[in-house]
Amino acid sequence: MKGVMMEQRRVSIFDTTLRDGEQAPGNSMVPRAKLDLALRIEALGVDAVETGFPASSPAEAEATRLISQALTTARFTTFCRAVRQDVTVAVQSGGTARHEVQVLATASDLHLQRKRRITRKEAVGEVIDTVSYAVATGVESVSVGLEDASRGEDELLRSLVEAGVGAGATSVAVGDTSGCLTPGQYGELIAKIREWAPAEVKIATHCHNDFGLAMANTLAGLQAGADGAQVTLGGIGERAGNAAMEELIALLTYKSDELGLRTEVDPKGMYAAYGKLRQVIHLEEPRNKAIFGRYAFGSAAGIHQQGMLRDPATYEFVEPSKFGRERSILIARHSGRSVLRHLLDQFDIDLAEERVDELYRVHITDRPGGDCEDMSVLKERLAEELFATKSA
Numbered sequence: 001m002k003g004v005m006m007e008q009r010r011v012s013i014f015d016t017t018l019r020d021g022e023q024a025p026g027n028s029m030v031p032r033a034k035l036d037l038a039l040r041i042e043a044l045g046v047d048a049v050e051t052g053f054p055a056s057s058p059a060e061a062e063a064t065r066l067i068s069q070a071l072t073t074a075r076f077t078t079f080c081r082a083v084r085q086d087v088t089v090a091v092q093s094g095g096t097a098r099h100e101v102q103v104l105a106t107a108s109d110l111h112l113q114r115k116r117r118i119t120r121k122e123a124v125g126e127v128i129d130t131v132s133y134a135v136a137t138g139v140e141s142v143s144v145g146l147e148d149a150s151r152g153e154d155e156l157l158r159s160l161v162e163a164g165v166g167a168g169a170t171s172v173a174v175g176d177t178s179g180c181l182t183p184g185q186y187g188e189l190i191a192k193i194r195e196w197a198p199a200e201v202k203i204a205t206h207c208h209n210d211f212g213l214a215m216a217n218t219l220a221g222l223q224a225g226a227d228g229a230q231v232t233l234g235g236i237g238e239r240a241g242n243a244a245m246e247e248l249i250a251l252l253t254y255k256s257d258e259l260g261l262r263t264e265v266d267p268k269g270m271y272a273a274y275g276k277l278r279q280v281i282h283l284e285e286p287r288n289k290a291i292f293g294r295y296a297f298g299s300a301a302g303i304h305q306q307g308m309l310r311d312p313a314t315y316e317f318v319e320p321s322k323f324g325r326e327r328s329i330l331i332a333r334h335s336g337r338s339v340l341r342h343l344l345d346q347f348d349i350d351l352a353e354e355r356v357d358e359l360y361r362v363h364i365t366d367r368p369g370g371d372c373e374d375m376s377v378l379k380e381r382l383a384e385e386l387f388a389t390k391s392a
Contacts (some may be wrong), residue, residue, distance in 0.1 A: 008262040011252060012047040012228030014173075014204055015245060018063070019052045019079055020237035021281055031063040033280045038067045040273040042074040045265045046245075047228065048100060050077040054093045055086040061093040068094035075140065077102050082126040087134045100141040101134040102173065103127060105160045108148035124159050128167045135168035143171040145206070150176040150189065161196050171202035173230060176217055179210030179240065183220035194225035206230040207243045214243040219251065222261055233274045234292055236283070246270050246291040250318055271324040291323055298328040300372055302336025305329055309342045329375035335364055343379050349386060359385075 018034050018041075029037075038049050049071065051064040068076055077100045078093070080086035087101055106116050106123045116123070127144060134142045144164035149157060161172055174193055176186055186207065194203055205221035205228070207214040218229050235244030249270065252263040274292050278285065286293050297320040299305050307314030312327060320327045329339060337360055344351060351359075363378060 008256055008260055011222060011248075011261050011263050012202070012204070013045075013245065013249075013263060013265050014048045014050065014077065014228055014230045015041050015046045015232065016050040016077075016206075016230045016242065017041060017232040017236065017245075017277065018067075019050050020232045020242050021277065022052065028282065029063075029280060031059055031066055034063040035066045035070060037273070037277060037280065038076075039070060040269070040276060041233070042071055043266075044269050044273065046074055048075040048077050050079060050102075050230075051094065053079040053086075055080065055083075055089040061089055064090065064093035068097075068099065071098065074098075075100055077143070079145075080104065080130070080134075082106075082123075082130040084130060084133045087130060087137065091134075091137045091139060096138040096140065099139045100143055100171075101137075101139050102143045102145045103130045103134060103164070103169070104145045104147055105164065106148070107146040107152040107157055107160055107175070108150075109153065109156065110151055111148045120156055120159070123156075124163045127160055128163050131164050131167035131169050141170045142168060143173055143202075143204070144169045145173040145175060146193075147175050148177040149174045149193075150178065150181045150186065154192065157193065158196050161193055165197055165201055169201070171204060171227075172197055173204040173206045174221070174226070175206045176208055176214075177206075179208035179214060181213070181217060182211075183213060183216045186217040187220035187224035190221040190224040190226050202227040204228045204230055205243070208237065209235060209240040209242060212240070214241070215247045215251075218243040218248060219259075223259070233270065233277050234283070234289070236277070236281070244290070244292075246274070246323065250291050250323065253322065254318065267322050268324045291318070291325075295328075295330065295372075296320075297325050298330045298372075300330040300332040300335060302338060306336060306338040309338055330372040331364060331367075331375060331378045332372045339375060339378070340364070340382075343375070343382055346379075347383065347386065 041049050051067045052060045054061040054064045064078055075098045078090035079102050080090055081104050090101055105127045106112050112118055112123055131142050203226045205218045205226050207217040231245040231248055232242045233245050235241040249263055249265050249267050252261055253267055256262045287295055299308055304315045340356055340360055
């Protein structure tokens, strides 16, 4: 109901950029680069930073060692298969303090039969064994990651959840690994797992973006009872990627009262951290991505520009300054005369309509090249032309 503030529940933010970023083409996340990114991500105020998969390579183990020693406010998570040796390597790399071991559970018959070639009973057994072993190492917490949970049958999912919790797991991450669910379906899945797990066990979302629904599914999961979300900067990850941290933080920044959900992550530093990530993994800047796109806060349409020049709120709900961005007025062939009049007012120059029309034709409609340019570039060109004409 409008005007009624809901009681807000805090959302835990688990960043998996460092693991999921390994899937990005051209990735060059050497241990020192991972350390730098981890510290940037921690500075945003996230709850946990996943270091990667220590047992997969010496470089991953070294990255875990460096990050575990450097973090001061965030916990760190390591990714492990349901194999004791993976846990051993993770603990040797990162120690036990502030360390959460995430044990991967095979949560669909498709994966059991086609990939793993093991039975449900064997899958449950390896989770019990590995979680118990991880707990015995003395790590701060252990989570069970349900891979392909979105295609798992209830009987299998419930047995994995109950077995993992019974062995000592303190949280469960629910993977829509192939990004195949709709928000309603994912919300129902989270609600079921929330019902099966004891109240003290934390539930986290882990959504992929194959249908472009990772963000919507994450929100549906949180509304259905999940305590936190596993997200990545820029939504990087396997195939179409994961739920994007910046989109979730933006939503919680602006809609916390309506949703009854809040975050303590500072949105202002995310764009700079994302810029560093793009540099490390050689990722081109997207043009139209929410929050992080090159033109996310730019406007080229004349009708929009007329409103924004008078009051940015006319076409801007999300404020760029909150996310370390700046708004831009982009000059293109469909920009209107409002931009010219705005600049002429700044110059304190009054021109006849015929002269304005001529400037509009030369500098906007008939301007060589098809790319947009920032209004500041047009301002410089106009200044050169108008003030040179004046002095002549």
